[in-house]
Amino acid sequence: MSEKVRSMFADIADDYDRVNSILSFGVHHAWRSRTVQLSGAREGDHVLDCATGTGDLALEFKEKVGEQGYVLGTDFCQEMIEHAPEKAQTNGLAVDFEVADAMNLPYENDRFDIASIAFGIRNVDDPVKALKEMGRVVKAGGKVVVLEFGQPKGLLKYPYELYSQYIMPAVGGWISGNREAYTYLPRTSAEFPAGDKFVALMKESGVFGSQSYEKLTGGIAYIYVGTVR
Numbered sequence: 001m002s003e004k005v006r007s008m009f010a011d012i013a014d015d016y017d018r019v020n021s022i023l024s025f026g027v028h029h030a031w032r033s034r035t036v037q038l039s040g041a042r043e044g045d046h047v048l049d050c051a052t053g054t055g056d057l058a059l060e061f062k063e064k065v066g067e068q069g070y071v072l073g074t075d076f077c078q079e080m081i082e083h084a085p086e087k088a089q090t091n092g093l094a095v096d097f098e099v100a101d102a103m104n105l106p107y108e109n110d111r112f113d114i115a116s117i118a119f120g121i122r123n124v125d126d127p128v129k130a131l132k133e134m135g136r137v138v139k140a141g142g143k144v145v146v147l148e149f150g151q152p153k154g155l156l157k158y159p160y161e162l163y164s165q166y167i168m169p170a171v172g173g174w175i176s177g178n179r180e181a182y183t184y185l186p187r188t189s190a191e192f193p194a195g196d197k198f199v200a201l202m203k204e205s206g207v208f209g210s211q212s213y214e215k216l217t218g219g220i221a222y223i224y225v226g227t228v229r
């Protein structure tokens with residue numbers, strides 16, 4: 001499974017940012033900014049962004065932690081992460097990027113104040129294992145933050161389903177040339193445990209003393225925050 005996911009992202013890496021901006025109408029920037037806010041990141045903090053892809057959340061964290069802080073973005077797909085250093089440079093931000101698997105992080109215990117993952121946890125083979133790893137590399141009292149899609153209910157339910165089942169695969173497939181990837185992404189979002197169900201996975205990981213979440217845009221996305229025990 002991991003290799004299939006990795007090669008799918010490798011295939012869409014060059015078009016990922018463009019498709020993302022078009023399909024999300026740019027709203028993902030506001031979601032990332034709220035993620036950084038809810039993480040409680042402060043100047044000087046050390047942050048690990050897992051499954052960083054092309055690095056957007058890592059850059060958002062670097063803006064917050066400033067020159068005294070340190071941000072490391074990691075992803076298991078070389079082709080995705082290759083785009084990140086140039087974006088950091090263009091934005092005048094010093095961020096390190098490395099290839100690493102979120103389920104097997106090559107970092108010592110308690111190295112970071114915060115570990116984050118945006119739209120990545122639903123792609124890993126074992127989300128609880130990734131949460132455990134993220135909790136392991138964060139100091140006691142530090143935070144693990146997860147930004148992930150959910151399934152909106154109420155008025156947004158049917159328009160969103162229509163959008164994700166038909167428009168996303170058509171537009172994403174047309175721009176990237178990989179329709180399968182833009183069928184996989186909304187399908188995994190529709191199936192992924194959101195809200196209380198994800199909180200149950202956080203509890204199962206055993207690494208958090210407390211956990212909470214916030215719904216974004218009517219439940220299209222969620223931010224989960226765990227405080228490492």
Ligand SMILES: C[S@@+](CC[C@H](N)C(=O)[O-])C[C@H]1O[C@@H](n2cnc3c(N)ncnc32)[C@H](O)[C@@H]1O
Nearest residue numbers: 009051052053075076077080101102118120123
């Ligand atoms: C939908 S993209 C999200 C990228 C970025 N975080 C963002 O918000 O745009 C999912 C990313 O998760 C990465 N990924 C999936 N499984 C992973 C794993 N086990 N370890 C590290 N990265 C992984 C993929 O390579 C891909 O870059």
